[in-house]
Amino acid sequence: MLAAARTAFAERGYDGASIRVIAADAGVDPALVHHYFGSKDKLFLAAVQAPVDPEELLPEVLAGGTADLGANVVRLLLRVWDGPARKAGLALVRSAVSNEWTARLLREFLVAKVLRRVVGTLGLPEAEGEARGSLVASQLIGVVMARYVLQLEPLASASPEELVAAVGPTVQRYLTGDVVLPDGAAADL
Amino acid sequence: MLAAARTAFAERGYDGASIRVIAADAGVDPALVHHYFGSKDKLFLAAVQAPVDPEELLPEVLAGGTADLGANVVRLLLRVWDGPARKAGLALVRSAVSNEWTARLLREFLVAKVLRRVVGTLGLPEAEGEARGSLVASQLIGVVMARYVLQLEPLASASPEELVAAVGPTVQRYLTGDVVLPDGAAADL
Numbered sequence: 001m002l003a004a005a006r007t008a009f010a011e012r013g014y015d016g017a018s019i020r021v022i023a024a025d026a027g028v029d030p031a032l033v034h035h036y037f038g039s040k041d042k043l044f045l046a047a048v049q050a051p052v053d054p055e056e057l058l059p060e061v062l063a064g065g066t067a068d069l070g071a072n073v074v075r076l077l078l079r080v081w082d083g084p085a086r087k088a089g090l091a092l093v094r095s096a097v098s099n100e101w102t103a104r105l106l107r108e109f110l111v112a113k114v115l116r117r118v119v120g121t122l123g124l125p126e127a128e129g130e131a132r133g134s135l136v137a138s139q140l141i142g143v144v145m146a147r148y149v150l151q152l153e154p155l156a157s158a159s160p161e162e163l164v165a166a167v168g169p170t171v172q173r174y175l176t177g178d179v180v181l182p183d184g185a186a187a188d189l
Numbered sequence: 190m191l192a193a194a195r196t197a198f199a200e201r202g203y204d205g206a207s208i209r210v211i212a213a214d215a216g217v218d219p220a221l222v223h224h225y226f227g228s229k230d231k232l233f234l235a236a237v238q239a240p241v242d243p244e245e246l247l248p249e250v251l252a253g254g255t256a257d258l259g260a261n262v263v264r265l266l267l268r269v270w271d272g273p274a275r276k277a278g279l280a281l282v283r284s285a286v287s288n289e290w291t292a293r294l295l296r297e298f299l300v301a302k303v304l305r306r307v308v309g310t311l312g313l314p315e316a317e318g319e320a321r322g323s324l325v326a327s328q329l330i331g332v333v334m335a336r337y338v339l340q341l342e343p344l345a346s347a348s349p350e351e352l353v354a355a356v357g358p359t360v361q362r363y364l365t366g367d368v369v370l371p372d373g374a375a376a377d378l
Contacts, residue, residue, distance in 0.1 A: 097286045097338055107339045127343075134335060134344035135355055141339070142331020146323060149286055150296045150330070154316075155323035158371030165369035166324055170359045180354035182347030 001026045001033060005047040010104040014044060014112035044113075048105045051088035052080050054113045062121050070172025071164050073118060077140055078160040081148060090148060110137055122175065131181035135174040143167055190215045190222060194236040199293040203233060203301035233302075237294045240277035241269050243302045251310050259361025260353050262307055266329055267349040270337060279337060299326055311364065320370035324363040332356055 004026035008017035019040050023030040037043035045053055057080070061072045081089060095102040115133035124132065143163065146152045155163065173179060193215035197206035208229050212219040226232035234242055246269070250261045270278060284291040304322035313321065332352065335341045344352070362368060 094286045097283045103339055107341055110339070110341070131343050134341040137339075137341055138331040138335040138344060138356070139328055139359070140331070141334045142327040142329070145330045145334060146327040150292055150299070150326075152296055152300070152323040152326055154320050154370075154372035155327060162369065162371040166363075166371055167327070170328070170362070173359070174355075180351065181343075182351040182355055183343035 001028060001036065002047055005043050006101065006105060009044060009047055009108055010101045014108045017044075019043065041113075044109070048109045049088065049092060050109060050113075051085035051092070054117065058114070058117050062117065066122065066176060069118065069121070069175055070170070071168030073136070073140070073171055074143070074164045074168045075160065077143065078163060081144060082160060086148060089144070093144065093149070119175065127183065128181060131183055132174050132179070134182070135179065136171050139167060139170050139174065190217060190225065191236055194232050195290065195294060198233055198236055198297055199290045203297045206233075208232065230302075233298070237298045238277065238281060239298060239302075240274035240281070243306065247303070247306050251306065255311065255365060256361075258307065258310070258364055259359070260357030262325070262329070262360055263332070263353045263357045264349065266332065267352060270333060271349060275337060278333070282333065282338070308364065316372065317370060320372055321363050321368070323371070324368065325360050328356060328359050328363065 001022070005017070005022045008022045008025060017040075019033050020030050022043070023033045026033075033043060037046060041055065057076055061069070061076050064072045092102070092106060096106040097103070111133070115137055116129070118136065119129040119133045122129070143155075147156050190211070194206070194211045197211045197214060206229075208219050208222050211232070212222045222232060226235060230244065246265055250258070250265050253261045281291070281295060285295040286292070300322070304326055305318070307325065308318040308322045311318065332344075336345050
Protein backbone atom coordinates (compact mmCIF):
# COMPACT_ATOMS: atom_id res chain seq x y z
CA MET A 1 0.00 0.00 0.00
CA LEU A 2 2.82 2.39 0.89
CA ALA A 3 4.70 1.40 -2.26
CA ALA A 4 1.63 2.19 -4.37
CA ALA A 5 1.26 5.48 -2.49
CA ARG A 6 4.89 6.44 -3.11
CA THR A 7 4.55 5.71 -6.80
CA ALA A 8 1.31 7.67 -7.09
CA PHE A 9 2.55 10.71 -5.16
CA ALA A 10 5.87 10.79 -7.03
CA GLU A 11 4.23 10.35 -10.44
CA ARG A 12 1.12 12.49 -10.02
CA GLY A 13 2.12 14.83 -7.25
CA TYR A 14 0.22 15.33 -4.01
CA ASP A 15 -2.76 16.98 -5.69
CA GLY A 16 -3.04 14.46 -8.52
CA ALA A 17 -2.87 11.29 -6.43
CA SER A 18 -6.06 10.01 -4.84
CA ILE A 19 -6.76 7.30 -2.30
CA ARG A 20 -8.99 5.64 -4.88
CA VAL A 21 -6.15 5.31 -7.41
CA ILE A 22 -3.63 4.25 -4.78
CA ALA A 23 -5.99 1.58 -3.48
CA ALA A 24 -6.60 0.30 -7.01
CA ASP A 25 -2.84 0.12 -7.69
CA ALA A 26 -2.31 -1.75 -4.42
CA GLY A 27 -5.23 -4.07 -5.23
CA VAL A 28 -7.15 -3.21 -2.05
CA ASP A 29 -10.38 -1.49 -1.15
CA PRO A 30 -10.17 2.29 -0.62
CA ALA A 31 -11.91 1.76 2.72
CA LEU A 32 -8.89 -0.26 3.85
CA VAL A 33 -6.55 2.64 3.03
CA HIS A 34 -8.82 4.97 5.00
CA HIS A 35 -8.88 2.49 7.85
CA TYR A 36 -5.09 2.26 8.09
CA PHE A 37 -4.12 5.86 7.37
CA GLY A 38 -7.22 7.93 8.07
CA SER A 39 -6.67 10.47 5.30
CA LYS A 40 -4.72 11.17 2.15
CA ASP A 41 -2.63 13.57 4.20
CA LYS A 42 -1.61 10.93 6.73
CA LEU A 43 -0.95 8.43 3.96
CA PHE A 44 1.31 10.97 2.27
CA LEU A 45 3.27 11.60 5.48
CA ALA A 46 3.76 7.85 5.88
CA ALA A 47 4.81 7.48 2.23
CA VAL A 48 7.38 10.28 2.55
CA GLN A 49 8.44 8.93 5.96
CA ALA A 50 8.13 12.50 7.23
CA PRO A 51 9.35 12.71 10.82
CA VAL A 52 6.88 15.48 11.68
CA ASP A 53 3.46 16.61 10.52
CA PRO A 54 3.52 20.22 9.33
CA GLU A 55 -0.25 20.41 9.85
CA GLU A 56 0.40 20.18 13.57
CA LEU A 57 3.33 22.57 13.70
CA LEU A 58 2.52 25.29 11.20
CA PRO A 59 -0.68 26.83 12.61
CA GLU A 60 1.21 28.37 15.53
CA VAL A 61 3.79 29.83 13.15
CA LEU A 62 1.17 31.18 10.77
CA ALA A 63 -0.83 32.71 13.61
CA GLY A 64 2.19 34.87 14.46
CA GLY A 65 1.39 37.32 11.68
CA THR A 66 3.00 38.36 8.44
CA ALA A 67 5.70 40.67 9.79
CA ASP A 68 7.44 37.91 11.79
CA LEU A 69 6.71 35.08 9.38
CA GLY A 70 10.30 34.73 8.15
CA ALA A 71 11.75 34.55 11.66
CA ASN A 72 9.02 32.21 12.85
CA VAL A 73 9.54 29.81 9.95
CA VAL A 74 13.30 29.65 10.62
CA ARG A 75 12.61 29.17 14.34
CA LEU A 76 10.29 26.23 13.62
CA LEU A 77 12.78 24.67 11.19
CA LEU A 78 15.51 24.78 13.84
CA ARG A 79 13.20 23.49 16.57
CA VAL A 80 12.35 20.46 14.45
CA TRP A 81 15.90 19.79 13.22
CA ASP A 82 17.61 20.43 16.56
CA GLY A 83 15.21 17.89 18.07
CA PRO A 84 14.67 14.14 17.80
CA ALA A 85 13.31 14.39 14.24
CA ARG A 86 16.79 15.20 12.91
CA LYS A 87 17.81 11.60 12.37
CA ALA A 88 14.79 10.79 10.23
CA GLY A 89 15.13 14.14 8.48
CA LEU A 90 18.72 13.40 7.52
CA ALA A 91 17.71 9.97 6.26
CA LEU A 92 15.08 11.62 4.08
CA VAL A 93 17.57 14.14 2.66
CA ARG A 94 20.10 11.37 2.05
CA SER A 95 17.53 9.33 0.20
CA ALA A 96 16.32 12.32 -1.83
CA VAL A 97 19.84 13.17 -2.97
CA SER A 98 20.53 9.66 -4.22
CA ASN A 99 17.10 8.69 -5.50
CA GLU A 100 15.04 10.65 -8.03
CA TRP A 101 11.75 9.30 -6.71
CA THR A 102 12.40 10.24 -3.13
CA ALA A 103 13.49 13.66 -4.39
CA ARG A 104 10.08 14.03 -6.03
CA LEU A 105 8.31 12.93 -2.85
CA LEU A 106 10.32 15.36 -0.74
CA ARG A 107 9.60 18.12 -3.22
CA GLU A 108 5.86 17.36 -3.08
CA PHE A 109 6.05 17.34 0.71
CA LEU A 110 7.77 20.73 0.81
CA VAL A 111 5.48 22.31 -1.76
CA ALA A 112 2.12 20.88 -0.70
CA LYS A 113 2.61 20.61 3.05
CA VAL A 114 4.96 23.46 3.96
CA LEU A 115 5.52 26.18 1.35
CA ARG A 116 1.95 26.42 0.11
CA ARG A 117 0.72 26.73 3.69
CA VAL A 118 3.26 29.38 4.61
CA VAL A 119 2.89 31.42 1.43
CA GLY A 120 -0.88 30.90 1.50
CA THR A 121 -1.22 33.30 4.42
CA LEU A 122 0.01 36.15 2.20
CA GLY A 123 -2.87 36.09 -0.28
CA LEU A 124 -0.62 36.22 -3.35
CA PRO A 125 -1.34 35.21 -6.95
CA GLU A 126 -0.43 31.54 -7.41
CA ALA A 127 2.64 32.05 -9.61
CA GLU A 128 4.08 34.66 -7.29
CA GLY A 129 3.45 32.42 -4.28
CA GLU A 130 5.28 29.54 -5.92
CA ALA A 131 8.22 31.74 -6.87
CA ARG A 132 8.53 33.16 -3.35
CA GLY A 133 8.05 29.68 -1.88
CA SER A 134 10.87 28.18 -3.94
CA LEU A 135 13.23 30.96 -2.83
CA VAL A 136 12.26 30.40 0.82
CA ALA A 137 12.94 26.70 0.34
CA SER A 138 16.39 27.40 -1.09
CA GLN A 139 17.41 29.21 2.10
CA LEU A 140 15.83 26.71 4.49
CA ILE A 141 17.30 23.66 2.76
CA GLY A 142 20.66 25.42 2.71
CA VAL A 143 20.54 25.98 6.47
CA VAL A 144 19.79 22.29 6.97
CA MET A 145 22.70 21.28 4.72
CA ALA A 146 25.18 23.76 6.23
CA ARG A 147 24.24 23.11 9.86
CA TYR A 148 23.49 19.38 9.98
CA VAL A 149 25.19 17.80 6.96
CA LEU A 150 28.35 19.82 6.29
CA GLN A 151 28.48 21.26 9.82
CA LEU A 152 29.99 24.52 8.67
CA GLU A 153 31.13 26.70 11.56
CA PRO A 154 30.09 28.94 13.16
CA LEU A 155 26.65 28.29 11.68
CA ALA A 156 26.63 24.68 12.89
CA SER A 157 27.03 25.52 16.57
CA ALA A 158 25.20 28.85 16.62
CA SER A 159 22.20 29.10 18.89
CA PRO A 160 18.80 28.88 17.19
CA GLU A 161 18.07 32.51 18.01
CA GLU A 162 21.34 33.68 16.45
CA LEU A 163 20.35 31.92 13.25
CA VAL A 164 16.81 33.25 13.41
CA ALA A 165 18.30 36.75 13.61
CA ALA A 166 20.72 36.14 10.74
CA VAL A 167 18.57 34.11 8.34
CA GLY A 168 15.05 35.25 9.29
CA PRO A 169 15.34 38.52 7.35
CA THR A 170 16.30 36.59 4.20
CA VAL A 171 13.20 34.41 4.45
CA GLN A 172 11.09 37.47 5.25
CA ARG A 173 12.41 39.24 2.17
CA TYR A 174 11.62 36.23 -0.02
CA LEU A 175 8.10 36.12 1.44
CA THR A 176 7.07 39.75 1.49
CA GLY A 177 9.94 41.88 0.24
CA ASP A 178 10.86 43.57 -2.99
CA VAL A 179 12.30 40.60 -4.89
CA VAL A 180 12.92 40.09 -8.59
CA LEU A 181 11.07 36.78 -8.81
CA PRO A 182 12.17 33.91 -11.02
CA ASP A 183 9.97 33.14 -14.04
CA GLY A 184 9.24 36.77 -14.72
CA ALA A 185 6.43 37.12 -12.17
CA ALA A 186 7.35 40.67 -11.21
CA ALA A 187 6.67 41.68 -7.64
CA ASP A 188 8.03 45.15 -7.16
CA LEU A 189 5.91 46.07 -4.19
CA MET B 190 48.14 8.22 -2.35
CA LEU B 191 44.68 9.74 -2.86
CA ALA B 192 43.31 7.60 -0.03
CA ALA B 193 46.02 8.92 2.29
CA ALA B 194 45.27 12.44 1.10
CA ARG B 195 41.54 12.07 1.76
CA THR B 196 42.22 10.79 5.26
CA ALA B 197 44.66 13.58 6.03
CA PHE B 198 42.46 16.37 4.67
CA ALA B 199 39.35 15.03 6.40
CA GLU B 200 41.13 14.49 9.73
CA ARG B 201 43.40 17.55 9.84
CA GLY B 202 41.61 19.93 7.51
CA TYR B 203 43.17 21.62 4.50
CA ASP B 204 45.51 23.79 6.56
CA GLY B 205 46.66 21.00 8.87
CA ALA B 206 47.45 18.42 6.21
CA SER B 207 50.84 18.54 4.51
CA ILE B 208 52.30 16.73 1.51
CA ARG B 209 55.03 15.41 3.82
CA VAL B 210 52.50 13.71 6.14
CA ILE B 211 50.36 12.43 3.27
CA ALA B 212 53.42 10.94 1.55
CA ALA B 213 54.50 9.28 4.81
CA ASP B 214 51.02 7.79 5.30
CA ALA B 215 51.02 6.50 1.74
CA GLY B 216 54.54 5.12 2.16
CA VAL B 217 55.97 7.14 -0.71
CA ASP B 218 58.49 9.93 -1.14
CA PRO B 219 57.05 13.49 -0.96
CA ALA B 220 58.77 14.19 -4.28
CA LEU B 221 56.53 11.57 -5.87
CA VAL B 222 53.41 13.35 -4.60
CA HIS B 223 54.76 16.60 -6.01
CA HIS B 224 55.54 14.86 -9.28
CA TYR B 225 51.99 13.50 -9.68
CA PHE B 226 49.95 16.39 -8.32
CA GLY B 227 52.21 19.44 -8.51
CA SER B 228 50.97 21.09 -5.34
CA LYS B 229 48.99 20.51 -2.16
CA ASP B 230 46.17 22.46 -3.78
CA LYS B 231 45.99 20.18 -6.81
CA LEU B 232 46.25 17.11 -4.60
CA PHE B 233 43.34 18.42 -2.52
CA LEU B 234 41.19 19.00 -5.61
CA ALA B 235 41.91 15.45 -6.75
CA ALA B 236 41.15 14.07 -3.27
CA VAL B 237 37.81 15.90 -3.15
CA GLN B 238 37.13 14.98 -6.78
CA ALA B 239 36.25 18.61 -7.34
CA PRO B 240 34.88 19.11 -10.84
CA VAL B 241 36.31 22.63 -11.09
CA ASP B 242 39.23 24.55 -9.63
CA PRO B 243 38.06 27.66 -7.75
CA GLU B 244 41.54 29.12 -8.12
CA GLU B 245 40.90 29.43 -11.83
CA LEU B 246 37.34 30.73 -11.58
CA LEU B 247 37.32 33.03 -8.58
CA PRO B 248 39.82 35.76 -9.57
CA GLU B 249 37.45 37.15 -12.20
CA VAL B 250 34.61 37.23 -9.67
CA LEU B 251 36.72 38.84 -6.99
CA ALA B 252 38.04 41.44 -9.41
CA GLY B 253 34.47 42.67 -9.91
CA GLY B 254 34.54 44.65 -6.71
CA THR B 255 32.76 44.48 -3.37
CA ALA B 256 29.43 46.02 -4.34
CA ASP B 257 28.61 43.30 -6.89
CA LEU B 258 30.28 40.43 -5.05
CA GLY B 259 27.03 38.71 -4.02
CA ALA B 260 25.59 38.77 -7.54
CA ASN B 261 28.90 37.69 -9.08
CA VAL B 262 29.26 34.74 -6.71
CA VAL B 263 25.74 33.52 -7.51
CA ARG B 264 26.42 34.01 -11.23
CA LEU B 265 29.58 31.89 -11.02
CA LEU B 266 27.80 29.18 -9.01
CA LEU B 267 25.10 28.91 -11.68
CA ARG B 268 27.62 28.99 -14.53
CA VAL B 269 29.46 26.04 -13.01
CA TRP B 270 26.35 24.05 -12.05
CA ASP B 271 24.41 24.75 -15.25
CA GLY B 272 27.46 23.46 -17.15
CA PRO B 273 29.18 20.08 -17.60
CA ALA B 274 30.49 20.06 -14.01
CA ARG B 275 26.99 19.45 -12.65
CA LYS B 276 27.18 15.68 -12.87
CA ALA B 277 30.38 15.48 -10.83
CA GLY B 278 29.05 18.13 -8.47
CA LEU B 279 25.91 16.12 -7.79
CA ALA B 280 28.00 13.01 -7.18
CA LEU B 281 30.03 14.98 -4.64
CA VAL B 282 26.91 16.23 -2.85
CA ARG B 283 25.42 12.74 -2.86
CA SER B 284 28.57 11.32 -1.35
CA ALA B 285 28.81 14.10 1.26
CA VAL B 286 25.24 13.54 2.42
CA SER B 287 25.75 9.82 2.95
CA ASN B 288 29.36 9.78 4.13
CA GLU B 289 30.75 11.75 7.05
CA TRP B 290 34.27 11.82 5.61
CA THR B 291 33.24 13.17 2.26
CA ALA B 292 31.16 15.74 4.11
CA ARG B 293 34.32 16.86 5.90
CA LEU B 294 36.25 17.04 2.64
CA LEU B 295 33.49 19.03 0.96
CA ARG B 296 33.38 21.37 3.96
CA GLU B 297 37.15 21.88 3.79
CA PHE B 298 36.85 22.52 0.07
CA LEU B 299 34.14 25.14 0.56
CA VAL B 300 35.88 26.84 3.46
CA ALA B 301 39.50 26.79 2.26
CA LYS B 302 38.99 27.11 -1.49
CA VAL B 303 35.83 29.16 -1.90
CA LEU B 304 34.51 31.01 1.15
CA ARG B 305 37.85 32.14 2.53
CA ARG B 306 38.81 33.51 -0.87
CA VAL B 307 35.52 35.34 -1.36
CA VAL B 308 35.32 36.75 2.16
CA GLY B 309 39.05 37.47 2.12
CA THR B 310 38.50 40.35 -0.26
CA LEU B 311 36.50 42.18 2.42
CA GLY B 312 39.33 42.59 4.92
CA LEU B 313 37.25 41.39 7.89
CA PRO B 314 38.38 39.99 11.25
CA GLU B 315 38.72 36.20 10.96
CA ALA B 316 35.72 35.27 13.12
CA GLU B 317 33.43 37.67 11.31
CA GLY B 318 34.65 36.39 7.95
CA GLU B 319 33.89 32.82 8.95
CA ALA B 320 30.43 33.74 10.20
CA ARG B 321 29.57 35.62 7.01
CA GLY B 322 31.10 32.84 4.91
CA SER B 323 28.98 30.14 6.56
CA LEU B 324 25.81 32.18 5.93
CA VAL B 325 26.79 32.67 2.28
CA ALA B 326 27.36 28.93 2.01
CA SER B 327 23.92 28.19 3.44
CA GLN B 328 22.26 30.17 0.63
CA LEU B 329 24.49 28.81 -2.14
CA ILE B 330 24.12 25.18 -1.10
CA GLY B 331 20.38 25.71 -0.81
CA VAL B 332 20.19 27.01 -4.37
CA VAL B 333 22.05 23.92 -5.56
CA MET B 334 19.71 21.62 -3.63
CA ALA B 335 16.52 23.41 -4.71
CA ARG B 336 17.51 23.80 -8.37
CA TYR B 337 19.39 20.61 -9.18
CA VAL B 338 18.39 18.02 -6.59
CA LEU B 339 14.77 18.75 -5.63
CA GLN B 340 14.07 20.72 -8.83
CA LEU B 341 11.63 23.04 -7.13
CA GLU B 342 9.78 25.24 -9.58
CA PRO B 343 9.99 27.97 -10.70
CA LEU B 344 13.50 28.19 -9.24
CA ALA B 345 14.63 25.07 -11.11
CA SER B 346 13.87 26.42 -14.58
CA ALA B 347 14.53 30.11 -13.92
CA SER B 348 17.21 31.75 -16.01
CA PRO B 349 20.57 32.32 -14.28
CA GLU B 350 20.07 36.08 -14.37
CA GLU B 351 16.65 35.81 -12.72
CA LEU B 352 18.25 33.88 -9.89
CA VAL B 353 21.17 36.29 -9.67
CA ALA B 354 18.62 39.08 -9.25
CA ALA B 355 16.62 37.19 -6.61
CA VAL B 356 19.40 35.54 -4.59
CA GLY B 357 22.33 37.90 -5.19
CA PRO B 358 21.05 40.48 -2.66
CA THR B 359 20.88 37.77 0.02
CA VAL B 360 24.50 36.78 -0.54
CA GLN B 361 25.49 40.44 -0.68
CA ARG B 362 23.77 41.09 2.66
CA TYR B 363 25.56 38.13 4.25
CA LEU B 364 28.88 39.42 2.89
CA THR B 365 28.69 43.13 3.58
CA GLY B 366 25.32 43.95 5.15
CA ASP B 367 24.01 44.60 8.59
CA VAL B 368 23.67 41.02 9.84
CA VAL B 369 23.36 39.64 13.35
CA LEU B 370 26.18 37.13 13.00
CA PRO B 371 26.15 33.68 14.57
CA ASP B 372 28.59 33.11 17.43
CA GLY B 373 28.14 36.56 18.86
CA ALA B 374 30.60 38.31 16.54
CA ALA B 375 28.54 41.48 16.27
CA ALA B 376 28.75 43.32 12.99
CA ASP B 377 26.30 46.17 13.11
CA LEU B 378 27.94 48.25 10.44
